[in-house]
Amino acid sequence: MTTIELLASLATCVERGKVNAKSPFPPDLKGQDGADEITVRALAEGATPQDVLTQALMVGMNRVGENFRDKKIFVPDLLMAARAMSASMVHLKPFFKSSEVRLRGTIVLGTVAGDLHDIGKKLVGMILEGAGWSIVDLGTDVSTQKFLDAVKEHPDCLVGMSALLTTTMSAMEESVKRLKEEYPATKILVGGAPLTHEFAQRIGADFYSPDPQGAVEYLNTITPMSA
Amino acid sequence: MTNDPQIFSVAAASLALTQQDIVNALGYADAPVPEYLPDMIDEALDAAEPLLDVRCGFRVYTGTDVSLSPDTLGCAHVRFSTGRIIATRLRHSTSLAVFAATIGPGVETASRRLMAEGDDLTGFIYDTIASAYAETAAEWIEQTIAAAAAADNEHITNRYSPGYCDWRVAEQHALFSLLPPGFLGISLTESALMLPIKSVSGIIGIGTGVKREQYQCSVCDMGECIRRKFTTGHIHARH
Secondary structure, eight states, X not given: OOHHHHHHHHHHHHHHTOOSTTOOOSGGGXXXXXXXXXXXXXXXXXXXXXXXXXXXXXXXXXHHHHHXXXXXXXXXXXXXXXXXXXXXXXXXXXXXXXXXXXXXXXXXXXXXXXXXXXXXXXXXXXXXXXXXXXXXXXXXXXXXXXXXXXXHHSTTOEXXXXXXXXXXXXXXXXXXXXXXXXXXXXOEEEEOTTOXXXXXXXXXXXXXXXXXHHHHHHXXXXXXXXX | OOOSOEEEEEOGGGGOOOHHHHHIIIIITTSOOOTTHHHHHHHHHHHHGGGOOEEEEEEEEEGGGEEEOSSOEEETTEEEOXXXXXXXXXXXXXXXXXXXXXXXXXXXXXXXXXXXXXXHHHHHHHHHHHHHHHXXXXXXXXXXXXXXXXXXXXXEEEEEOTTSTTOOGGGHHHHHTTSOTTGGGOEEOTTOXXXXXXXXXXXXXXXXXXXXXXXXXXXXXXXXXXXXXXXXSOOOOOO
């Protein structure tokens, strides 16, 4: 296989959630190499770590994000894809420090104060990671101060906030307001079941999407990725 | 019906969920199910059952304790702003049953532990199972209230919960003020989140002139509601 074919195959492994050769899923790829082995082969055949990221992992995860948005796949499929991506990323991590892999930037994610819902925010993090972002996940019940501290620690970051309760939307409003006061240039994305475009606009957030892929597409417009 | 608080400890077997229930809840009601899922679901269902601590209960308010308007609901010292959808469906009630149901923290805790250990998929399946059990526990108490009402030749409405159909979650605090302190071991956070998280609370109307309708998701705009997912499936508590 050429490196181009290997990268295409790797993208398919991510899209289909084929983690490694031992993985019996999906059944039509049983016995074949998965994301783990193909990443090793691609790097050995001369693909750069950046190629692996941009031409395989991001391609595969973008398809996953689109299919998830279009309800062609569901959360378990997305989590299997994330597993496959992680199996590949293990081989790229050593190149992060040497800058041979350039990520788009950092996104600080958190579920706002008073809200303990974690899963939706984690799914967003997985898809954004697959789009070439480094994710700093602050967890749930994140205070405004914790968001402020994270932005101070990661000065060029973007911030993603999640709220799943109507009662915690006010906490989101407070956090957005304080962040914009102290860091007006920091882009803030918001999401969560009870939110709307109108609410996001009213509280001063920069972007709202009902699904993770919407955030990916927005971020692609403001921070294009060079191969 | 008695006005004393009623509390039940419910055997997990009474709420037995099937693999198909969880398949539906995961989104695959009308889609091909990945081959890995059925076995994972079966294993998770087996592991979850001993972690369940299902408690359900209710308290009935009647007579002068109940007053209804086109978009509010009066119950003892509380007046709920339920919105028109719920108020309309409860308008012929002569009694109101304030209920709660919980499956305890066990399955939720196991889900979080699995995710923290990096097994997001199994953790998510546990979380889905926990949500499904909470719904079946709520269905169990609804059926119990229906049976008690039937003994008095009365009927019940559907059950309605804060956070659904325009009824604000914040009114959860007022709802729990109608139940004894620490009811079923459920506590509320400042943001009105119930702990254990996998709990359900709400109100059911009772009377001779009310009826339980087919659940009508079309009247509500909550697209990601778990009840909406389940209405395509067939979850029923065994009673």
